[in-house]
Amino acid sequence: MTSPGIALQGAVHLNETILLPNLRLALAAGRWTVLLGPSGVGKTTLARLVAGLPTGAQLEGTMRADDGAPLDGRVAVMAQDDQLLPWSSALANVCIGSRLRGTRPDWTRARALLDAVGLLPLAERKPGRLSTGQRQRVALARTLYEDRPVVVLDEPFSALDPVTRYAMQDLAANLLTGRTVILITHDPQEAMRLAYAAFLIGGPDGASAVETPSSPAPRPADSPEIFAAQAVLLRRLTGATAPDTGIAA
Numbered sequence: 411m412t413s414p415g416i417a418l419q420g421a422v423h424l425n426e427t428i429l430l431p432n433l434r435l436a437l438a439a440g441r442w443t444v445l446l447g448p449s450g451v452g453k454t455t456l457a458r459l460v461a462g463l464p465t466g467a468q469l470e471g472t473m474r475a476d477d478g479a480p481l482d483g484r485v486a487v488m489a490q491d492d493q494l495l496p497w498s499s500a501l502a503n504v505c506i507g508s509r510l511r512g513t514r515p516d517w518t519r520a521r522a523l524l525d526a527v528g529l530l531p532l533a534e535r536k537p538g539r540l541s542t543g544q545r546q547r548v549a550l551a552r553t554l555y556e557d558r559p560v561v562v563l564d565e566p567f568s569a570l571d572p573v574t575r576y577a578m579q580d581l582a583a584n585l586l587t588g589r590t591v592i593l594i595t596h597d598p599q600e601a602m603r604l605a606y607a608a609f610l611i612g613g614p615d616g617a618s619a620v621e622t623p624s625s626p627a628p629r630p631a632d633s634p635e636i637f638a639a640q641a642v643l644l645r646r647l648t649g650a651t652a653p654d655t656g657i658a659a
């Protein structure tokens with residue numbers, strides 16, 4: 411599968427007002443782009459526009475995949491809420507897309523994906539008997555089952571404890587290698603562990619680029635470059651000036 415880069419420019423309008431002006435975003439092909447910014451600024455709206463999902467907002471401008479093909483049907487979404495069907499097993503939840511499309515589920519592939527996220531032993535369990543982290547792993551397997559070249563991850567790990575979140579970041583980074591991923595997060599460490607490129611959404615420029623570490627993701631959280639990068643990012647997110655720590659901005 412080849413994953414396209416996406417170029418987006420224009421303004422996002424919502425209810426007669428401009429939510430995001432002057433957007434100019436380049437989402438690199440086969441890489442992770444992280445979107446950050448204050449609550450309510452429009453990150454989810456933007457990602458849903460890319461996914462072709464209803465938002466109530468309109469993009470006045472252009473959004474193009476660099477392979478020239480439409481994005482319709484090529485984007486999978488994983489959200490903070492796992493959105494699993496409570497009456498279906500973990501395995502059945504993985505193939506829910508097939509059932510919604512009225513096609514025969516590929517149970518072998520669904521099992522392989524549950525195995526990849528470490529949940530094959532719990533394949534017959536219903537979501538009510540899974541932990542939050544286990545449910546998010548089922549949701550990740552369901553996202554992978556859709557096998558789309560572009561994946562939107564909208565704060566998918568924010569409800570998890572730090573240790574589970576760290577493991578999920580590694581798992582997702584490995585399993586989504588080669589896809590064009592948009593990750594929305596409020597967590598500077600998560601952003602700097604996973605981003606190939608990152609943008610702060612909002613303000614008069616619509617989106618402004620954030621410097622990211624150059625080493626391959628997922629990066630270890632305890633590396634000096636991650637500490638430094640997340641400190642710089644946190645300062646930008648809070649609008650704070652640099653304390654005298656010796657860390658270069």
Ligand SMILES: Nc1ncnc2c1ncn2[C@@H]1O[C@H](COP(=O)(O)OP(=O)(O)OP(=O)(O)O)[C@@H](O)[C@H]1O
Pocket residue numbers: 424425429447448449450451452453454455456465466467
């Ligand atoms: N369908 C809708 N109709 C009207 N307003 C909406 C709709 N969806 C979102 N909004 C508004 O649009 C703005 C952007 O919302 P959005 O969810 O995109 O923000 P966000 O940056 O993702 O926020 P958060 O970080 O809190 O998730 C908010 O002010 C929100 O109230």
